[in-house]
Amino acid sequence: MSQKTSIPLFSVAGKQYRVVVEARDDRVLSYNLESDSTAVSDDVDKNGLLFGADIVVLDSVNSGTGRTKLGDFCRNIIEPVFKELHLESRTIRTQSPDSVTQLARTFKTTAKTTIVLFLSGDTTISEFLNNLPQGSAGGLTGKSSVVLLPLPFGSGNAWATSLQILCPVTAFRNLLHNNLKPTRFPLYRATFPNSYEIVFFIIFSVGFHANLLHLCQEPRFDNLGVEKFQLAAQEILDTYRLDYSFHIPTKTTPVQLAYFALINTPNLEKTYKPSPMSDPLKQQLHLLGYSATLKQPDLVARIMKGYENKTGDDISGDGVLYEALESDFSITLRDTPESSSRTAFDICCDGHLLNMLQLQVKGAPFDGKISIKFINDYSDLDLQVLVPSS
The missing domain is CATH 3.40.50.10330 (Probable inorganic polyphosphate/atp-NAD kinase; domain 1)
Known part of the structure; x- marks a missing residue:
């Protein structure tokens, strides 16, 4: 009614x-x-x-x-x-x-x-x-x-x-x-190896979040409502490797993550708050990563915790990487096309779906570096x- x-x-x-x-x-x-x-x-x-x-x-x-x-x-x-x-x-x-x-x-x-x-x-x-x-x-x-x-x-x-x-x-x-x-x-501006640039103000992701948005674009999900995200998420959990290697600015050695995101807003949906320390009006990104070593139930629990988080919560620790970044930096995807599937290079940037394999200099060796710039003007x-x- x-x-x-x-x-x-x-x-x-x-x-x-x-x-x-x-x-x-x-x-x-x-x-x-x-x-x-x-x-x-x-x-x-x-x-x-x-x-x-x-x-x-x-x-x-x-x-x-x-x-x-x-x-x-x-x-x-x-x-x-x-x-x-x-x-x-x-x-x-x-x-x-x-x-x-x-x-x-x-x-x-x-x-x-x-x-x-x-x-x-x-x-x-x-x-x-x-x-x-x-x-x-x-x-x-x-x-x-x-x-x-x-x-x-x-x-x-x-x-x-x-x-x-x-x-x-x-x-x-x-x-x-x-x-x-x-x-x-x-x-914020992301610049890729072939000099393509995109500006974002909400989220830049690789791994599970990007995989989910990419998969939901397949025609078989067209006639489904919100349940398509549940079905696609389960398919990713069951069939994707979800073990992606990154160089990030806050670590001296590579990190292995199932989920990687740079987030400017606390919420991604009305009731989903994965980055509770983010402020959409503050020039600051939060790096959010869920470890690739987490078992599937534990990874799902970390992802779903976004429905429980309260503003200001520090969610770092126990398989969760959560750090603030306040100046220009770069990240590097260390996986290579020879050793990884195409899904390892899926990117989502404020709803725009990209793939790192298509952002390379033609004829050059694969380059996984992405530069992130804080824009002042x-x-x-x-x-x-x-x-x-x-």
Whole structure:
């Protein structure tokens, strides 16, 4: 049976607006904007950031469970609210896999501040950031600010959840009431042997996590829901070697790991917190590794502990490598194509699926080195994210 929840949104011109959300089993079925006459005074902050900025709404229509007519948050809530408040905005609905890339590559603004609302998951935001104009001369003086607001409409929503943006309606209400503050956030660049680069802000992984995301892309998992992750995980545990060799900056000798990740956010899902000491707004990566010597039940227990971790927990020890890194470094995959399967070279970077074998200099011997750089001045734009004020 579905349940309906009414969430107050704002009051203006003698009307009080609210969003009625209908959901079943944590899945939203519909968003409906309703209003009643009220004697309550206007409570929208028209001196707030929203009213002095250009506004872009980027709706990744295939993210999460996709969009239905009743569940279209952009058409049913955002657009009529902006019309009521006489706010001009530009809405972009993804029409093809490269829609976000093309938007970012041609992104120009003459406004002092542009707010971009993402109705998407993490990968869409990553695609946008990775394709923005670069070549900055350095410093923030004179730059236009591009302020992102991630509304959680993806599958994992790691960034939004870690920023305490848990409900799209509440986040939108906070935007209208100027209860969100723009804050700069860290970015990191991974550079591979063939000079290919990718910027990330959530996770860079090799081993079990990357294997899982790669395997779930196979067509045989297409018609499955969240159970595909359980089935794929068990297949990996049963059939993959899960014994990968790394040189890492904090150890003088190689380490053997079943799971390796560089993580910037505490959460990877709403209830899954594998890196409880991470802070998405702090320029610091946590290296998380689970030892290859762990028996399968013990490895599974370490992975599943992410559902129990509390903010600030130190999870290091007992087969778990957990260390903070705060400056540029490199890692090296020591496995070779001659001795290992292709899965040993699977990489996941904020949802982008790569393989180290395809990131080599043509004709050169295999090189497992990956350089990680902490970026201080990434774009021609001053990039910020909106987070709750308190």
